Amino acid sequence: MKIAVIGVGNMGGAIMKGLAHGKQDELIAFNPENPRVDKLAHELNAQRIVKADELLAAQPDLLIFTTPAPITTKVAAQFAQLQNALVLSAAAGVSIQELKAAMPTASVSRMIPNIPVAVNAGTIGLTMDPNLDEDRQKQLRDAIATLGDIIDVKEEQLDIVGTVGGCGPAFVDVMMDALSDGAVMEGLDRQTAYQIVASMVKGSGALAYATKEAPAILRDQVASPGGTTIRGIAALEKAGFRSALIEAIKASCGE
Ligand SMILES: NC(=O)C1=CN([C@@H]2O[C@H](COP(=O)(O)OP(=O)(O)OC[C@H]3O[C@@H](n4cnc5c(N)ncnc54)[C@H](OP(=O)(O)O)[C@@H]3O)[C@@H](O)[C@H]2O)C=CC1
Ligand SMILES: O=C(O)[C@@H]1CCC=N1
Incomplete structure (x- = not known):
């Protein structure tokens, strides 16, 4: 699977490290110019992308948003034209409804992970897009399964799960x-x-x-x-x- 992590800071970096241990994915690190991110991408053998149009051209299967919560919908809107990509946002407090307004044709799910995903020992509260068919749900779940324990919760439970777990x-x-x-x-x-x-x-x-x-x-x-x-x-x-x-x-x- 081609997975793009959007915003490679503490959480995005931890997710990339956890996914890299699985080794079966093609990883993309999308972040503004930053030597720290260049170094991590190099270490994990991930593609490094800075510009939105380059990411659109790369056609990722899954976008994981780990951008600062206040800018996440604005960042997401740049990728609204991506067809068929799964979207999974880790931005705390940003609802599926808000994300769907930014990406109207995308299937949007949310998770609140925690930093131990870096060593595949994370705790992940997950709210899946209810409109995803079974195959796509499985695809999304399988994509993050290696990161740790996945606990399915309703979106309204995500904040408290995120607080305790995140x-x-x-x-x-x-x-x-x-x-x-x-x-x-x-x-x-x-x-x-x-x-x-x-x-x-x-x-x-x-x-x-x-x-x-x-x-x-x-x-x-x-x-x-x-x-x-x-x-x-x-x-x-x-x-x-x-x-x-x-x-x-x-x-x-x-x-
Ligand atoms: N930290 C945690 O344990 C958890 C965090 N989260 C969520 O994860 C998200 C990130 O948190 P955290 O990792 O702590 O924050 P960080 O500040 O460490 O990471 C944010 C990253 O986003 C990058 N960024 C900024 N602007 C853009 C942009 N326009 N496009 C792409 N990337 C951008 C930053 O780049 P640069 O630094 O180069 O400017 C930085 O690498 C938040 O939404 C938070 O709610 C959820 C659960 C747990
Ligand atoms: O501090 C924060 O806002 C994020 C959300 C959960 C953990 N870290």
């Missing part, structure tokens, strides 16, 4: 940074602290994902009676850790 890695990064600081304060060297913390988060996520247990049940399995963990949990409660995370989700949702 912004979530940054919240976890803050937590990992703080845990590493704590370990360094107790004398561990920083690099070892980062490795331990990343491995621990990976394992905790894998266990929760595999067992589908409520996080509270998993927590109770760690916190031995009279042990060290419950003391740490009490300290987290005192500092308002859980409340801070709930507030973070609310703030990211615009409340």
